[in-house]
Amino acid sequence: MASISLHTNHTLPSLLHSQTPKPTFSQKISLLSRSSQSQFHGLKLSNSTLLSFPSSSSVKSSILAKVTEGAIPPAFTLRDQDGKTVSLSKFKGKPTVVYFYPADESPGCTKQACAFRDSYEKFKKAGAEVVGISGDNSASHKAFAQKYKLPYTLLSDEGNKVRKEWGVPSDLFGALPGRQTYVLDKNGVCRLIYNNQFQPEKHIDETLKFLKTV
């Protein structure tokens, strides 16, 4: 099972929205649990649970930095597979699919990359751009993109700074970087968040399905 978060005009305000009032202690625990949940074959695994008591700094970073539906994600500038710097603002004006994945050449990431490649024309038809982000360096991205003939941009988030700023949850109690996809509209607002570590092809299906509705 995967988790999908959608922003529409009819949703109730999320507790995770950056404009909510400062949460009480019990809300902080609940917030943190929800903010760090990810899906693993239907078994929700959190890197913090309702019983854990995270430090105040990690709670703060979770509340303030996480990208949620309806929010504008933090800007970034990263290097692509050719070593050139690319900013998120470059993609403003068109829908953008930003997908965070664990590592180049791992089985799931390869399946996901190839699935985005194979459906790239559909994304183009929807007017959308695709951007993949992982902690690998530009050389690794270049080799990965060349090997699998990936037609879209791969960005190098060395140190996983952007991953943390966007609040991409980890899996297996923090042992694995999470696999999460964001769909931003042409104004740069996050409209869809999809998380699924071990069914990577579903990211393509869900994002395409969503793009058809907007």
Added chain:
Amino acid sequence: MAVLNQRTPTPKLLPRHGRISHKPLLPPRLFHCSATAPPKNRRLNSKTLILNPVTSRPPVINDPSLKSTWTHRAWVTGGCSTVLISLAKSISASADSHIWVQPILAGLFGYVMADLGSGIYHWGIDNYGGAETPVFGAQIDAFQGHHKWPWTITRRQFANNLHALAKVVTFIVLPINLLTNDPVLLGFVGMCSGCIMFSQQFHAWAHMTKSRLPPMVVKLQDGGVLVSRLQHAEHHRAPYNNNYCIVSGVWNEVLDGLSFFEALEMVIYFKFGVRPRSWTEPNSDWTEDPETTTFVS
């Protein structure tokens, strides 16, 4: 012996498999056979800590390295003895205590867990280390060779095939037999260790054609008691990262369905920076040899 085109679309498991000889061999006679579906490139990890090409050579007719030696037979005797003692003690203690259900259930649990253990061990030596790895090097090299010449295992003599596992079982089970009289524990240990020791025989049977197998073995394979030929053939096909269990195979669907080994590989990669062999393109050492030798009986 039938000669099959190596591009046979359905996996025909011809009788000749085994671990590979490490000794220099005579030039092979060329026959064609395929123990599995047509070989695809097996991915080889270019970033493993130890990079070792397969050092084995293709086996030939009457290859001495496939025959059992007295040392092999001694270890298998030792292994079987410890297993039988464990089971006998379990039965005896059960009779004395008038408890049967728990030891029998423990034995069944041992059989089930042996399959899981075989899968985890098989995954480990298929993906990490090499011939130079301490303790496990010979087995790692043998298993790499097995992927290249999968049919050889069926030509390996019984004790030759089992002696490595029999050695481990002897060392582990003997102290347990001496230290405990608990029928439940002994039932578990006896079944688990026995299944692990014989897993190489089950593995060999999974590489043989139905016509060459005893009818009872075929029935056990078809009934899911022993790993089936079809299920194990999947392990020898791209992407070579599934169906690792070789006792009954009951865990294969569960582990593969949960992406268990993929998750483990990812965790190991992110914790230790080591990629498994299954992540990268294979070299010729890993791919099934298309010009494999068959043995004419």
